[in-house]
Amino acid sequence: MKTSLLAHAGRVWLALILFFLYAPILVMAAMSLNASPFYQLPFKFTTEWYEEMAGNEQIIAAAIRSVLIACVTTVIATALGTCASVALFRYDFKGKRLLQVLLFPPIAIPWLITGTAMLIFFFFIGIGRGTPAVIVGHVALALPYVIVTVTARLSSFDIALEEAARSLGADSWTVLRRVTLPWISPGIVAGGLFAFAVSFDQFVVSYFLSEPGDSTLPVMIYTAIRKGFTPEINAISTIIITLSMGIMFLATRKAKFGGEH
Template sequence: MRQQWVSSLAAKTRVRHRSSLATVILSLLTLLVYAYLFAPILVVIIASFNTTGLTSFPPAGFTVDWYRELLRDRDLLAALRRSLTIAVTTALLTASLATATAIGLRRLAPRWRRFLQAFFYLPIVVPGIVAGIALVFWFKRVGVPLGYPSILLAHIVHAFPYALALVLAAFSTFDTRLEEASLDLGATPWHTFRRVTLPLIAPGVLGGMLLAFTLSFDEFVLTFFVTGGGITTLPLEIYNRIRFLISPVVNAVAAFVLLVSMTIVLVTQLLVIRRR
């Protein structure tokens, strides 16, 4: 009996050691993947402070002259303002449409709901160049002018499936009895949505809004096809500058955009935690 107990204990110890070794290996692999993904970003940030003005690593020295030049570059600042305006508008409209669509899908039969969800997710699997060509022909056919309207519509089409997925995920844990209780107590449908439904799905809506903002702000392929004359967003401006020579100001722009994006994400997470 004692020998069986010792054998069982030894087997459990071997299993525990193997599990610990597998955990360490998995952690190391995860760390390597993250290092591979984020190392280029860190190199760009470090290169933005390089005194030689070259995208080289390690840098020859430290300077903030390229950030000063960025603040004096009117073309880059104008492109940044356009991208921010389009991205904010896209985020607000996309989140509103995704929320309304998710509410409508919840009221359908499961069979029709699955069909429409698959239909709404089609833009994700369509290559960007195909979607860009199709949108150009469609805009010309229906009379949508190329410029701000075409860019805004293209970005909404591109970001809508992602925002819808996040809002639907928020609805997956939603208790419909709360809405029924609110209506039974005399609240109007709009009041119920504003005071009951929206606060509970707010993390999903906010996540969809942020994702739509990011996708719109970084979108290049669709914007390249549907932009009009004189309308240059930040990705297009950067592309025009790095076709022949990488300007050190571009590294400063990339570092600034990364800082703003991280700040938005952190603020959003703090707001979600505070709301909970």
């Protein structure tokens, strides 16, 4: 293929965009290792901020809470979402199209609206604010992602395999357990990773639903930033972004290449 001037310009454009996307994150990471608390240059290496972060009970408590909420969300959303995906894939029924459309509001409506609506309703029915409310909200936001991911994996599933198993005498429970589930398991893993990421990175809904002083990591960071931020926040932010990018890297690998391995 001959490379024209235009193709070269295109590559430069792409490189500039990657720079735009990653430079601020790298600057933040670098500043978490810089001695000056006011982000002054020249750069002087220190791990002081990470040590301070590790000693900050508030940050550690919020981090543990965030991870726990994300784990519970992942388990519930993956279980419920996989069941719904299997049903949507296997059966034809009236209103199926509507059920698929209903998955979009949690994704498409701004979280500000969903979050405030949840806050009002949860107070109305007595759940109020707090960790249970946050989990209820996170599962709802994660469910559509799980269902879409697992359904995408199912669409490459050959229904003839189920029929073959059934004609060999397997009942439908055995078919599900021994034929269908093993095939879609990469989709389930990817869906679970998406669910974890949706919960772990969620700020808006957690912000409205969590109890003050008992919040998740992103909510704590938001409060800290508005009070005037410190390099400790840099340190924990750097850890968060590394973790969430790592999880998403795994999820996209699983979703795409899971079947071939």
